[in-house]
Amino acid sequence: MRISKKNSVKIDIIHDYANINHYRFKIIKNNGFNHKYFDMKKLLRILNNKYYKLILFIDLPKNKHTFIPYLYLLNKYNKCKYRIFYANHLLPTSNGSIPIYNLMLKKNYFNNFNFLYILEYDNECKKILVPNNKLILRNFAVDTYYYSPQKIKNEGYIFSAGDAHRDYNILIKAMGKQYKLKIYMNNFLPIDILKNYPNVELINLSKNIFNLKDAILKSNLVVLPVPVKCRNLTYGNSIAFISMALGKIVLCPDNIYYRRYIQDGYNGFLYKRLDEKEIKNKILEIMNISDVLSRKIEKNARKTIVEKASNYSIVKEIFDVYIK
Secondary structure, three states: EEEEEOOOOOOOOOEEEOOOOOHHOOOOOOOOOEEOOOHHHHHHHHOOOOOEEEEEEEOOOOHHHHHHHHEEEEEEOOEEEEEEOOOOOOOOOOOOOOOOHHHHHHHHHEEEEEEEEEEOOOHHHHOOOOOHHHHEEEOOOOOOOOOOOOOOOOEEEEEEEEOOOOOOOHHHHHHHHOOOEEEOOOOOOOOOHHOOOOOEEEEHHHHHHHHHHHHHHOOOEEEEOOOOOOOOOOOOOOHHHHHOOOOEEEEEEOOOOOOHHOOOOOOEEEEOOHHHHHHHHHHHHHHOOOOHHHHHHHHHHHHHHHOOEHHHHHHHHHHHOOOO
Protein backbone atom coordinates (compact mmCIF):
# COMPACT_ATOMS: atom_id res chain seq x y z
CA MET A 1 0.00 0.00 0.00
CA ARG A 2 1.45 3.32 -1.04
CA ILE A 3 0.43 6.97 -0.93
CA SER A 4 0.27 8.73 -4.28
CA LYS A 5 1.38 12.31 -4.95
CA LYS A 6 -2.29 13.29 -4.62
CA ASN A 7 -2.30 11.77 -1.11
CA SER A 8 -4.58 8.88 -2.06
CA VAL A 9 -3.94 5.26 -1.12
CA LYS A 10 -2.96 2.90 -3.93
CA ILE A 11 -2.91 -0.86 -3.52
CA ASP A 12 -0.43 -2.83 -5.63
CA ILE A 13 -1.04 -6.58 -5.73
CA ILE A 14 1.58 -9.22 -6.50
CA HIS A 15 0.13 -12.71 -6.80
CA ASP A 16 0.59 -16.10 -8.40
CA TYR A 17 -3.03 -16.94 -9.22
CA ALA A 18 -3.50 -18.60 -12.59
CA ASN A 19 -6.06 -16.00 -13.60
CA ILE A 20 -5.55 -12.28 -13.00
CA ASN A 21 -9.36 -11.97 -13.06
CA HIS A 22 -9.53 -14.00 -9.84
CA TYR A 23 -12.81 -13.22 -8.05
CA ARG A 24 -11.11 -11.39 -5.17
CA PHE A 25 -9.52 -8.89 -7.56
CA LYS A 26 -12.85 -8.06 -9.14
CA ILE A 27 -14.22 -6.53 -5.94
CA ILE A 28 -11.12 -4.41 -5.17
CA LYS A 29 -11.67 -0.80 -6.18
CA ASN A 30 -8.05 -0.04 -6.81
CA ASN A 31 -5.91 2.24 -8.96
CA GLY A 32 -2.67 0.37 -8.29
CA PHE A 33 -1.41 -2.59 -10.29
CA ASN A 34 -2.22 -6.32 -10.28
CA HIS A 35 0.90 -8.28 -11.20
CA LYS A 36 1.15 -12.01 -11.70
CA TYR A 37 4.72 -12.90 -10.82
CA PHE A 38 6.89 -14.45 -13.55
CA ASP A 39 10.47 -13.33 -12.87
CA MET A 40 12.42 -10.89 -10.73
CA LYS A 41 13.50 -8.62 -13.60
CA LYS A 42 9.92 -7.83 -14.53
CA LEU A 43 8.93 -7.42 -10.89
CA LEU A 44 11.77 -4.95 -10.20
CA ARG A 45 10.83 -3.00 -13.29
CA ILE A 46 7.23 -2.73 -12.11
CA LEU A 47 8.19 -1.80 -8.55
CA ASN A 48 10.52 0.89 -9.91
CA ASN A 49 11.69 1.83 -6.42
CA LYS A 50 8.18 2.78 -5.32
CA TYR A 51 7.95 3.69 -1.65
CA TYR A 52 5.39 1.71 0.38
CA LYS A 53 4.00 2.65 3.75
CA LEU A 54 3.00 -0.99 4.16
CA ILE A 55 3.74 -4.31 2.48
CA LEU A 56 1.17 -6.86 3.65
CA PHE A 57 2.26 -10.49 3.29
CA ILE A 58 -0.83 -12.72 3.24
CA ASP A 59 0.12 -16.26 4.32
CA LEU A 60 3.18 -18.07 2.97
CA PRO A 61 3.72 -18.90 -0.72
CA LYS A 62 3.23 -22.55 -1.64
CA ASN A 63 4.75 -22.38 -5.12
CA LYS A 64 8.54 -22.54 -5.10
CA HIS A 65 8.94 -20.01 -7.91
CA THR A 66 7.41 -17.33 -5.67
CA PHE A 67 9.82 -17.87 -2.76
CA ILE A 68 12.37 -15.47 -4.27
CA PRO A 69 10.10 -12.40 -4.61
CA TYR A 70 8.53 -13.10 -1.21
CA LEU A 71 11.91 -13.21 0.52
CA TYR A 72 13.20 -10.26 -1.50
CA LEU A 73 10.31 -8.03 -0.44
CA LEU A 74 10.71 -9.18 3.15
CA ASN A 75 14.49 -9.02 3.52
CA LYS A 76 15.91 -6.67 0.90
CA TYR A 77 13.38 -4.20 -0.47
CA ASN A 78 14.17 -1.08 1.56
CA LYS A 79 11.54 1.30 0.17
CA CYS A 80 9.07 0.36 2.86
CA LYS A 81 8.05 1.51 6.34
CA TYR A 82 6.11 -1.52 7.65
CA ARG A 83 6.16 -5.20 6.77
CA ILE A 84 3.19 -7.06 8.21
CA PHE A 85 2.56 -10.80 8.10
CA TYR A 86 -1.14 -11.67 8.01
CA ALA A 87 -2.01 -15.34 8.54
CA ASN A 88 -5.27 -16.02 6.76
CA HIS A 89 -4.97 -19.71 7.71
CA LEU A 90 -3.31 -21.76 10.42
CA LEU A 91 0.46 -21.89 10.03
CA PRO A 92 1.70 -25.10 8.39
CA THR A 93 3.24 -27.77 10.57
CA SER A 94 7.01 -27.93 10.08
CA ASN A 95 6.87 -31.19 8.13
CA GLY A 96 7.88 -29.81 4.75
CA SER A 97 4.36 -29.32 3.36
CA ILE A 98 5.29 -25.68 2.68
CA PRO A 99 9.11 -25.64 2.37
CA ILE A 100 9.51 -21.89 2.81
CA TYR A 101 8.10 -22.20 6.34
CA ASN A 102 11.00 -24.37 7.50
CA LEU A 103 13.46 -22.00 5.83
CA MET A 104 11.96 -18.97 7.56
CA LEU A 105 12.06 -20.74 10.91
CA LYS A 106 15.69 -21.78 10.43
CA LYS A 107 16.88 -18.33 9.31
CA ASN A 108 14.51 -16.52 11.69
CA TYR A 109 13.18 -14.43 8.80
CA PHE A 110 9.91 -13.95 10.72
CA ASN A 111 11.77 -11.46 12.85
CA ASN A 112 12.06 -9.17 9.80
CA PHE A 113 8.33 -8.44 9.99
CA ASN A 114 7.33 -5.47 12.08
CA PHE A 115 4.26 -7.32 13.29
CA LEU A 116 2.66 -10.72 12.72
CA TYR A 117 -1.10 -11.26 12.83
CA ILE A 118 -1.54 -14.92 13.80
CA LEU A 119 -4.77 -16.83 14.36
CA GLU A 120 -5.63 -17.56 17.97
CA TYR A 121 -5.35 -21.22 18.95
CA ASP A 122 -2.50 -21.63 16.43
CA ASN A 123 0.04 -23.66 18.41
CA GLU A 124 2.63 -23.36 15.63
CA CYS A 125 3.25 -19.73 16.54
CA LYS A 126 5.28 -20.95 19.53
CA LYS A 127 8.00 -21.96 17.06
CA ILE A 128 8.34 -18.43 15.70
CA LEU A 129 11.15 -16.76 17.61
CA VAL A 130 10.13 -13.11 17.69
CA PRO A 131 9.54 -10.70 20.58
CA ASN A 132 6.07 -11.09 22.11
CA ASN A 133 5.16 -7.52 21.23
CA LYS A 134 5.41 -8.40 17.53
CA LEU A 135 2.81 -11.19 17.74
CA ILE A 136 -0.81 -10.11 17.48
CA LEU A 137 -3.30 -12.95 17.99
CA ARG A 138 -6.50 -12.40 16.05
CA ASN A 139 -9.82 -14.17 15.73
CA PHE A 140 -10.70 -16.00 12.54
CA ALA A 141 -12.64 -13.82 10.11
CA VAL A 142 -14.20 -14.17 6.67
CA ASP A 143 -14.93 -11.92 3.72
CA THR A 144 -18.50 -10.92 4.51
CA TYR A 145 -18.77 -8.96 1.25
CA TYR A 146 -18.01 -11.90 -1.02
CA TYR A 147 -19.85 -14.34 1.25
CA SER A 148 -23.21 -12.59 1.22
CA PRO A 149 -26.67 -14.21 1.03
CA GLN A 150 -28.05 -14.61 -2.48
CA LYS A 151 -31.36 -15.59 -3.95
CA ILE A 152 -30.59 -19.08 -5.20
CA LYS A 153 -32.69 -22.24 -5.27
CA ASN A 154 -32.38 -24.34 -2.10
CA GLU A 155 -31.87 -27.96 -3.19
CA GLY A 156 -32.56 -29.35 0.29
CA TYR A 157 -29.38 -31.32 0.90
CA ILE A 158 -27.10 -31.33 3.92
CA PHE A 159 -23.60 -29.96 3.31
CA SER A 160 -20.23 -30.53 4.93
CA ALA A 161 -16.64 -29.81 3.97
CA GLY A 162 -13.01 -30.14 5.05
CA ASP A 163 -10.73 -32.94 6.16
CA ALA A 164 -9.05 -32.14 9.48
CA HIS A 165 -10.59 -34.14 12.34
CA ARG A 166 -13.84 -34.72 10.45
CA ASP A 167 -15.75 -37.89 11.30
CA TYR A 168 -17.93 -38.32 8.26
CA ASN A 169 -18.80 -41.93 9.18
CA ILE A 170 -20.77 -40.68 12.18
CA LEU A 171 -22.47 -37.98 10.12
CA ILE A 172 -23.44 -40.38 7.34
CA LYS A 173 -24.82 -43.02 9.71
CA ALA A 174 -26.68 -40.40 11.76
CA MET A 175 -28.27 -38.95 8.65
CA GLY A 176 -29.08 -42.35 7.14
CA LYS A 177 -30.73 -42.34 3.74
CA GLN A 178 -33.37 -39.79 4.61
CA TYR A 179 -31.50 -36.80 3.20
CA LYS A 180 -28.97 -36.15 0.48
CA LEU A 181 -25.48 -35.29 1.76
CA LYS A 182 -22.88 -33.38 -0.23
CA ILE A 183 -19.28 -33.40 1.10
CA TYR A 184 -16.40 -31.30 -0.22
CA MET A 185 -13.15 -32.97 0.87
CA ASN A 186 -9.71 -33.97 -0.40
CA ASN A 187 -9.40 -37.35 1.30
CA PHE A 188 -11.39 -40.47 0.45
CA LEU A 189 -14.09 -42.36 2.31
CA PRO A 190 -14.21 -46.19 2.34
CA ILE A 191 -15.89 -47.58 -0.78
CA ASP A 192 -18.39 -49.61 1.25
CA ILE A 193 -19.74 -46.39 2.81
CA LEU A 194 -20.48 -44.99 -0.62
CA LYS A 195 -22.07 -48.26 -1.78
CA ASN A 196 -24.37 -48.41 1.24
CA TYR A 197 -25.29 -44.73 1.07
CA PRO A 198 -25.97 -43.69 -2.55
CA ASN A 199 -27.38 -40.39 -1.24
CA VAL A 200 -23.84 -39.28 -0.33
CA GLU A 201 -21.94 -37.28 -2.95
CA LEU A 202 -18.20 -36.65 -2.58
CA ILE A 203 -16.61 -33.69 -4.37
CA ASN A 204 -12.92 -32.80 -4.45
CA LEU A 205 -12.50 -29.63 -2.41
CA SER A 206 -9.27 -28.32 -3.96
CA LYS A 207 -10.49 -28.72 -7.53
CA ASN A 208 -13.88 -27.16 -6.81
CA ILE A 209 -12.99 -24.39 -4.38
CA PHE A 210 -14.62 -21.76 -6.61
CA ASN A 211 -17.91 -23.71 -6.47
CA LEU A 212 -17.89 -23.84 -2.67
CA LYS A 213 -20.05 -20.76 -2.16
CA ASP A 214 -22.84 -21.93 -4.46
CA ALA A 215 -22.74 -25.41 -2.93
CA ILE A 216 -23.31 -23.95 0.54
CA LEU A 217 -26.02 -21.56 -0.70
CA LYS A 218 -27.99 -24.43 -2.25
CA SER A 219 -27.89 -26.50 0.95
CA ASN A 220 -30.50 -26.65 3.70
CA LEU A 221 -28.08 -27.23 6.57
CA VAL A 222 -24.30 -27.25 7.11
CA VAL A 223 -22.89 -29.80 9.58
CA LEU A 224 -19.31 -29.86 10.90
CA PRO A 225 -18.68 -33.33 12.38
CA VAL A 226 -15.62 -32.58 14.54
CA PRO A 227 -14.97 -33.66 18.17
CA VAL A 228 -16.35 -31.44 20.90
CA LYS A 229 -13.05 -31.77 22.76
CA CYS A 230 -9.87 -31.76 20.71
CA ARG A 231 -6.41 -30.17 20.56
CA ASN A 232 -7.64 -27.24 18.51
CA LEU A 233 -11.16 -26.08 19.35
CA THR A 234 -11.45 -24.08 16.12
CA TYR A 235 -11.57 -27.05 13.72
CA GLY A 236 -14.24 -26.41 11.10
CA ASN A 237 -14.59 -22.69 11.81
CA SER A 238 -13.81 -21.55 8.26
CA ILE A 239 -16.70 -23.54 6.76
CA ALA A 240 -18.94 -22.66 9.70
CA PHE A 241 -18.30 -18.91 9.48
CA ILE A 242 -18.53 -18.82 5.67
CA SER A 243 -21.87 -20.64 5.90
CA MET A 244 -23.19 -18.28 8.57
CA ALA A 245 -22.06 -15.26 6.55
CA LEU A 246 -24.06 -16.70 3.65
CA GLY A 247 -27.09 -16.90 5.92
CA LYS A 248 -27.14 -20.68 6.39
CA ILE A 249 -27.95 -22.72 9.48
CA VAL A 250 -24.94 -24.58 10.92
CA LEU A 251 -24.53 -27.45 13.38
CA CYS A 252 -21.22 -27.26 15.26
CA PRO A 253 -19.57 -28.72 18.39
CA ASP A 254 -20.61 -27.26 21.73
CA ASN A 255 -17.25 -26.03 23.07
CA ILE A 256 -15.94 -22.82 24.57
CA TYR A 257 -14.81 -21.50 21.17
CA TYR A 258 -18.03 -22.01 19.20
CA ARG A 259 -20.16 -20.74 22.10
CA ARG A 260 -18.54 -17.33 21.55
CA TYR A 261 -20.34 -17.16 18.20
CA ILE A 262 -23.29 -19.57 18.29
CA GLN A 263 -26.24 -19.67 20.65
CA ASP A 264 -28.15 -22.91 20.20
CA GLY A 265 -31.45 -22.23 18.48
CA TYR A 266 -30.78 -18.50 18.00
CA ASN A 267 -28.21 -18.25 15.19
CA GLY A 268 -27.25 -21.89 14.71
CA PHE A 269 -27.13 -25.16 16.60
CA LEU A 270 -24.60 -26.97 18.81
CA TYR A 271 -24.20 -30.67 19.60
CA LYS A 272 -22.97 -31.94 22.97
CA ARG A 273 -21.32 -35.13 21.71
CA LEU A 274 -20.07 -36.32 18.33
CA ASP A 275 -21.99 -39.57 18.25
CA GLU A 276 -24.61 -41.03 15.94
CA LYS A 277 -27.61 -40.54 18.28
CA GLU A 278 -26.81 -36.92 19.18
CA ILE A 279 -26.15 -35.85 15.58
CA LYS A 280 -29.26 -37.64 14.32
CA ASN A 281 -31.49 -35.94 16.90
CA LYS A 282 -30.05 -32.49 16.14
CA ILE A 283 -30.45 -32.95 12.37
CA LEU A 284 -34.09 -34.02 12.82
CA GLU A 285 -34.71 -31.05 15.12
CA ILE A 286 -33.24 -28.59 12.60
CA MET A 287 -34.87 -30.06 9.50
CA ASN A 288 -38.31 -29.86 11.14
CA ILE A 289 -38.28 -26.25 12.32
CA SER A 290 -40.74 -23.84 10.71
CA ASP A 291 -39.83 -21.69 7.74
CA VAL A 292 -40.37 -18.57 9.84
CA LEU A 293 -37.94 -19.72 12.55
CA SER A 294 -35.47 -20.94 9.93
CA ARG A 295 -35.34 -17.51 8.26
CA LYS A 296 -34.90 -15.84 11.65
CA ILE A 297 -31.96 -18.11 12.56
CA GLU A 298 -30.36 -17.55 9.15
CA LYS A 299 -30.65 -13.78 9.54
CA ASN A 300 -29.12 -13.95 13.03
CA ALA A 301 -26.27 -16.13 11.74
CA ARG A 302 -25.32 -13.56 9.13
CA LYS A 303 -25.59 -10.70 11.64
CA THR A 304 -23.30 -12.50 14.11
CA ILE A 305 -20.47 -13.01 11.60
CA VAL A 306 -20.70 -9.45 10.28
CA GLU A 307 -20.40 -8.13 13.85
CA LYS A 308 -17.89 -10.60 15.30
CA ALA A 309 -15.91 -12.26 12.51
CA SER A 310 -15.70 -10.01 9.47
CA ASN A 311 -12.22 -9.41 8.08
CA TYR A 312 -13.24 -5.86 7.20
CA SER A 313 -12.83 -4.86 10.85
CA ILE A 314 -9.28 -6.27 10.80
CA VAL A 315 -8.48 -4.55 7.50
CA LYS A 316 -9.77 -1.26 8.93
CA GLU A 317 -7.55 -1.72 11.98
CA ILE A 318 -4.48 -2.31 9.81
CA PHE A 319 -5.33 0.68 7.62
CA ASP A 320 -5.93 2.98 10.59
CA VAL A 321 -2.72 1.96 12.37
CA TYR A 322 -0.23 1.72 9.49
CA ILE A 323 -1.58 3.85 6.64
CA LYS A 324 -3.31 6.90 8.09
